[in-house]
Amino acid sequence: MTAPITIAYTCPKCGAGQAILPPKIEAAGMVQCAQCDRQHGRLHEVQKELANKAREEGSQKMQQIYRNRPTGKNRSF
Numbered sequence: 031m032t033a034p035i036t037i038a039y040t041c042p043k044c045g046a047g048q049a050i051l052p053p054k055i056e057a058a059g060m061v062q063c064a065q066c067d068r069q070h071g072r073l074h075e076v077q078k079e080l081a082n083k084a085r086e087e088g089s090q091k092m093q094q095i096y097r098n099r100p101t102g103k104n105r106s107f
Protein backbone atom coordinates (compact mmCIF):
# COMPACT_ATOMS: atom_id res chain seq x y z
CA MET A 31 0.00 0.00 0.00
CA THR A 32 1.23 3.44 -0.87
CA ALA A 33 0.10 6.57 0.93
CA PRO A 34 -2.63 8.47 -0.87
CA ILE A 35 -1.54 11.52 -2.81
CA THR A 36 -3.30 14.66 -1.70
CA ILE A 37 -3.68 18.03 -3.36
CA ALA A 38 -4.73 21.41 -2.01
CA TYR A 39 -8.41 21.66 -2.85
CA THR A 40 -11.00 23.25 -0.59
CA CYS A 41 -14.06 21.06 -0.14
CA PRO A 42 -17.30 23.01 -0.71
CA LYS A 43 -19.13 20.68 1.67
CA CYS A 44 -16.95 20.39 4.79
CA GLY A 45 -14.28 23.02 4.12
CA ALA A 46 -11.32 20.65 4.34
CA GLY A 47 -8.34 21.90 2.37
CA GLN A 48 -7.08 18.55 1.16
CA ALA A 49 -8.38 16.20 -1.50
CA ILE A 50 -7.15 12.71 -2.32
CA LEU A 51 -6.18 11.89 -5.87
CA PRO A 52 -7.28 8.60 -7.39
CA PRO A 53 -4.69 5.85 -6.81
CA LYS A 54 -3.85 5.66 -10.49
CA ILE A 55 -4.12 8.25 -13.21
CA GLU A 56 -7.29 6.97 -14.80
CA ALA A 57 -9.94 8.73 -16.82
CA ALA A 58 -12.58 7.40 -14.43
CA GLY A 59 -10.63 8.25 -11.28
CA MET A 60 -12.46 10.61 -8.95
CA VAL A 61 -10.80 13.17 -6.70
CA GLN A 62 -12.26 12.85 -3.22
CA CYS A 63 -12.29 15.03 -0.12
CA ALA A 64 -9.81 13.76 2.46
CA GLN A 65 -12.29 14.42 5.25
CA CYS A 66 -15.87 13.70 4.13
CA ASP A 67 -15.18 11.64 0.97
CA ARG A 68 -17.19 14.00 -1.20
CA GLN A 69 -16.42 13.38 -4.85
CA HIS A 70 -15.16 16.59 -6.39
CA GLY A 71 -15.01 15.28 -9.92
CA ARG A 72 -12.59 13.69 -12.27
CA LEU A 73 -8.94 14.57 -12.02
CA HIS A 74 -8.80 16.60 -15.23
CA GLU A 75 -11.90 18.57 -14.20
CA VAL A 76 -10.44 19.39 -10.79
CA GLN A 77 -7.13 20.37 -12.40
CA LYS A 78 -8.93 22.65 -14.83
CA GLU A 79 -10.85 24.27 -11.97
CA LEU A 80 -7.66 24.81 -9.98
CA ALA A 81 -5.96 26.33 -13.02
CA ASN A 82 -8.88 28.72 -13.57
CA LYS A 83 -8.82 29.71 -9.91
CA ALA A 84 -5.07 30.33 -9.97
CA ARG A 85 -5.45 32.47 -13.06
CA GLU A 86 -8.21 34.53 -11.42
CA GLU A 87 -6.14 35.03 -8.28
CA GLY A 88 -3.13 35.93 -10.39
CA SER A 89 -5.01 38.59 -12.32
CA GLN A 90 -6.43 39.99 -9.07
CA LYS A 91 -2.91 40.33 -7.71
CA MET A 92 -1.83 42.06 -10.89
CA GLN A 93 -4.69 44.54 -10.56
CA GLN A 94 -3.68 45.26 -6.98
CA ILE A 95 -0.10 45.89 -8.02
CA TYR A 96 -1.24 48.32 -10.69
CA ARG A 97 -3.62 50.04 -8.26
CA ASN A 98 -0.94 50.43 -5.61
CA ARG A 99 1.69 51.64 -8.01
CA PRO A 100 2.80 55.15 -7.12
CA THR A 101 1.86 57.65 -9.77
CA GLY A 102 4.37 60.24 -8.69
CA LYS A 103 1.67 62.87 -8.11
CA ASN A 104 0.91 62.13 -4.45
CA ARG A 105 4.39 61.78 -3.06
CA SER A 106 4.99 63.53 0.26
CA PHE A 107 8.58 64.38 -0.53
Ligand SMILES: [Zn+2]
Nearest residue numbers: 041044063066
Ligand atom coordinates in the same frame (compact mmCIF):
# COMPACT_ATOMS: atom_id res chain seq x y z
ZN1 LIG B 1 -15.23 17.46 2.50
